[in-house]
Amino acid sequence: MDVTVLGTGAPAGLPRPDCPCAACATALGGDARAATAVLVDGVLLLDLTPGVAFAAARAGHSLSGVRQVLLSHPHDGPAVEVPAGLPQPVRVPDGRELTLLTGHRVRALAMDAGGTGYAVTGPGGRRLLYLPPGSAPAGLTPGAESAGVYDLVFADVMGRPDALARLRAVGAAGPTTDVVAVHLDHDVPPGAEARRRLAAAGARAVPDGTTLTVGAYEEVPDVPRRTLVLGGARSGKSVEAERRLESFPDVLYVATGGSRSGDTEWAARVAAHRERRPGSWQTAETCDLVPLLAKDGPPMLIDCLSLWLTDAMDSVGAWDDAEWASGGERALRERVRELTAAVRATRRTVVTVSNEVGSGIVPATASGRRYRDELGRLNAAFASECEQVLLVVAGQALVLRG
Numbered sequence: 001m002d003v004t005v006l007g008t009g010a011p012a013g014l015p016r017p018d019c020p021c022a023a024c025a026t027a028l029g030g031d032a033r034a035a036t037a038v039l040v041d042g043v044l045l046l047d048l049t050p051g052v053a054f055a056a057a058r059a060g061h062s063l064s065g066v067r068q069v070l071l072s073h074p075h076d077g078p079a080v081e082v083p084a085g086l087p088q089p090v091r092v093p094d095g096r097e098l099t100l101l102t103g104h105r106v107r108a109l110a111m112d113a114g115g116t117g118y119a120v121t122g123p124g125g126r127r128l129l130y131l132p133p134g135s136a137p138a139g140l141t142p143g144a145e146s147a148g149v150y151d152l153v154f155a156d157v158m159g160r161p162d163a164l165a166r167l168r169a170v171g172a173a174g175p176t177t178d179v180v181a182v183h184l185d186h187d188v189p190p191g192a193e194a195r196r197r198l199a200a201a202g203a204r205a206v207p208d209g210t211t212l213t214v215g216a217y218e219e220v221p222d223v224p225r226r227t228l229v230l231g232g233a234r235s236g237k238s239v240e241a242e243r244r245l246e247s248f249p250d251v252l253y254v255a256t257g258g259s260r261s262g263d264t265e266w267a268a269r270v271a272a273h274r275e276r277r278p279g280s281w282q283t284a285e286t287c288d289l290v291p292l293l294a295k296d297g298p299p300m301l302i303d304c305l306s307l308w309l310t311d312a313m314d315s316v317g318a319w320d321d322a323e324w325a326s327g328g329e330r331a332l333r334e335r336v337r338e339l340t341a342a343v344r345a346t347r348r349t350v351v352t353v354s355n356e357v358g359s360g361i362v363p364a365t366a367s368g369r370r371y372r373d374e375l376g377r378l379n380a381a382f383a384s385e386c387e388q389v390l391l392v393v394a395g396q397a398l399v400l401r402g
Contacts, residue, residue: 001104001122001214003040003152006055008208009033010133010185011073019186026190030207036182038130038154040120043102045069045086046130053083059209067100072132074114091116111135119150126214128152129172133183136163140170149174151215157181157203158188161247162278164201169249169280178218179203196399200224201247224388224402225349230356230379231392238303240392241353248349250298251281254289256307287311293342293350305354305382309375312336318374319367336378343385354379356391 007013014033015024027033035049039056042065049055056063069082069089082088092098092108094116099105103123108116115132122128129150131137153173155163158181167173181203188194198204202223206212227244231237245251284292287308292300302308316331317323343350358376363369383389388402 001041001120001124001126001128002211003038003128003214004056004059004061004211005154005180005182005206005208006037006039006052006059007034007049008180008182008184008205009035010183011035011049012185014184014186014188016186021186023186023188023190027186031191032208033184034208036133036154039063039066040104040128041102041122043067043100044104044106044120046118046120047072048080048082048086048089050080055208059211067102068098068106070106070116070118072116072118072130074111074132074135092118110138112138122214126151128214129154129167131155131160131163134159136160136166140166140172150177152178152180152212154180154182155203156183157198157201157247158184158194161201161243162280164203164247165249165278165280168247175202178212180212181205193397196397197243200227200244203247223349224386226343226346226386227351227388227390227402228379228383228386229351229353229390229392229397230383230400231353232356232360235392236395237353237355237392239395240390240397241301241303241351244351245299245301245349246278248299249280251278252292252298252300253281253283254292254300254302255283255285256287256289256302256304256311257285290338290342293346293348296347299349299351302350302352305352305378306357306375308339309371309378313371313374318370321366324370332374336381340381340385343382352382352386354382 013035015027034051034055037045037047037049037052039045039061042061045066048069053063063083064085066086069087071089071091092106094108094110097105097107105121107119109119111117111132113135115135117129117131117137120128127150131154133156150172153167157164157179164173164179179202181198184205195205200223229237229241289302289308312332312335316328318328318332357372363372389400391398391400
């Protein structure tokens with residue numbers, strides 16, 4: 001089963017002619033995207049968009065063999081002239097299945113925000129899933145997708161990463177599934193940054209006009225096992241870390257800062273973090289990271305190492321010069337060694353946040369300078385065990401490793 005991607009953009013396309021934003025200004029060449037539509041084996045067209053016949057021709061295909069046109073969007077969108085010779089576009093009711101004379105089977109899936117998703121099985125048994133913009137499959141349960149893992153998924157990965165998380169949770173998308181991002185809009189960062197974010201979710205983008213063979217081996221991006229995200233205060237490091245795991249189900253969020261009873265400002269910070277996280281994530285408030293890293297389990301997000309270090313330095317009496325000299329320093333080094341060894345040995349996917357404090361003003365106190373130095377050492381030791389290290393500055397992630 002061959003699929004030609006006639007467009008990969010949002011309904012309005014990218015760039016938008018009337019928009020001066022940075023994403024639109026740089027959406028040139030392979031980053032320019034027509035509204036999303038795909039042509040399956042030349043016989044099935046998923047979504048009718050403006051200029052679709054010309055898009056097919058540019059990709060080396062004709063629409064003369066199309067036998068079925070299906071609509072997916074939550075609404076029919078702007079009026080689009082049906083090219084001569086194409087059948088009238090229709091929407092299949094949720095749960096209904098149809099079979100084309102060509103042997104392709106199509107099943108309509110209900111979405112949580114309107115629209116219709118389509119599961120297509122080719123004559124050879126290969127399977128693809130096509131989802132509309134801004135929606136995720138509704139009502140999926142383990143075993144619901146009894147036919148097994150999809151070979152290819154087209155989804156709004158940037159706008160609705162939880163759609164991919166839901167598919168992974170029920171076993172409908174696995175490590176070998178080729179996940180292609182579509183419905184890409186101008187709120188998606190341009191160029192290399194979009195590709196980096198998609199790779200972190202195990203997905204990719206392709207240029208308009210690309211033809212994919214369903215089930216053929218593709219270079220599916222490998223999600224890094226261990227990632228360290230560094231940044232200053234309010235740099236966006238926590239948002240970046242959370243973004244890297246929002247397409248995965250059952251994430252364990254490890255908060256090392258505790259609740260700090262009576263501190264209303266800290267409570268507001270914690271509440272803001274909780275509201276931002278997907279509802280399916282679990283939370284553990286602890287600084288005892290080594291046992292969690294040693295266990296098998298879902299992906300884990302640790303936020304953050306700087307607060308873990310504060311707790312560790314408290315426990316060894318690091319703030320007192322005498323205690324520090326008489327054994328506190330050695331005890332802290334051992335705590336750091338145990339943590340980095342656990343990171344090296346863990347089988348979990350781990351994303352960890354830490355503050356980068358070495359570039360600011362030199363602290364005025366000896367204890368402040370000690371903390372700054374030890375955090376720098378901890379960050380360096382932790383980074384050496386990670387496949388990917390990022391530095392977030394002004395909300396922009398710079399790849400230091402990986």
